[in-house]
Amino acid sequence: MTTAFNLDIHNAGIDGKILASLERVSQAFRVLLWNESKEYSLSPIQVQVLVFLLHHAAPMRKVSYLADEFNITRASISDTIKSLERKALIYKEVIQNDTRSFVMHLTPKGMALAKRISLFANHILSPIEQMSESEKESFLFNLLNIIHYLNKAGIITIQRMCFTCQHYQHGKNKNSHYCKLLNTRLSEKDLRIDCPEHIMSSE
Ligand code: SF4
Known part of the structure; x- marks a missing residue:
């Protein structure tokens, strides 16, 4: 069975090389995200949620939306939210007329941290700027x-x-x-x- 990760396929044509290159770039994202997470004692998904909350409007700052955004379960995103709340980086606002639903906001401490960590992928911008x-x-x-x-x-x-x-x-x-x-x-x-x-x- 052929696989896109077969080196013979990679080296025979450009398609496999593009695929391998995309994989390397996604690996770079993972490494940069992981380094940032360690620096601030957060998990990678906590970093991603903080950066997302910083840049997106209230209707997108709900559990169901975040679960879809990051392709993870509601249970996992709820754990992430609880942990960020315990660290006093976010707080919940209950939506009027719907006490089962809430919107997340960054606290001032969360906002300052989110601004700092949102720079984590800037290394990848440098070669793009050269084009x-x-x-x-x-x-x-x-x-x-x-x-x-x-x-x-x-x-x-x-x-x-x-x-x-x-x-x-x-x-x-x-x-x-x-x-x-x-x-x-x-x-x-x-x-x-x-x-x-x-x-x-x-x-
Ligand atoms: S087509 Fe839609 S996504 Fe694109 S700029 Fe217009 S409103 Fe935005």
């Missing part, structure tokens, strides 16, 4: 296509990207994009991966 604008646009477009495919295949859940948004419209060719909400054409560099105005398309 030309056209290389970046093409790289972004291809990554968005991979993420969209993985989302449609049910491998990764929530995506707040243009390709899954109700407001998104394809132009006549595959490189032409339009946002009906912003009422504007989007160039490839304008395509969003995490848009606050995103509404999941039913298609």
Whole structure:
């Protein structure tokens, strides 16, 4: 049986090398995340939740949403939340008219820590910044296509990207994009991966 991790396949064509390269980059994320976690005596998922809470609006700061966002169970995310509460990094606000549901907020201590740790992946930004604008646009477009495919295949859940948004419209060719909400054409560099105005398309 062939496998994408077979070295003969890797070295024979470009597809396997791209796959292996994506795996190395994801390994770099894991290493950087792990280093940050150790530095502040947090688990990797605690770091990810703090950074997520720092940058996302209240409707996304609920247990069910976080469980989907990080592809983990509600029980696991509830444990993470309890632990962050014990460390006085977050607090819960019960939603009016729904006492079983709550939104998480960062405490001032949690906010300061989240700002510091949100820089954990900056090492990966350096080589990206070295690319030309056209290389970046093409790289972004291809990554968005991979993420969209993985989302449609049910491998990764929530995506707040243009390709899954109700407001998104394809132009006549595959490189032409339009946002009906912003009422504007989007160039490839304008395509969003995490848009606050995103509404999941039913298609
Ligand atoms: S609302 Fe945001 S995600 Fe949706 S199409 Fe417009 S820019 Fe893209």
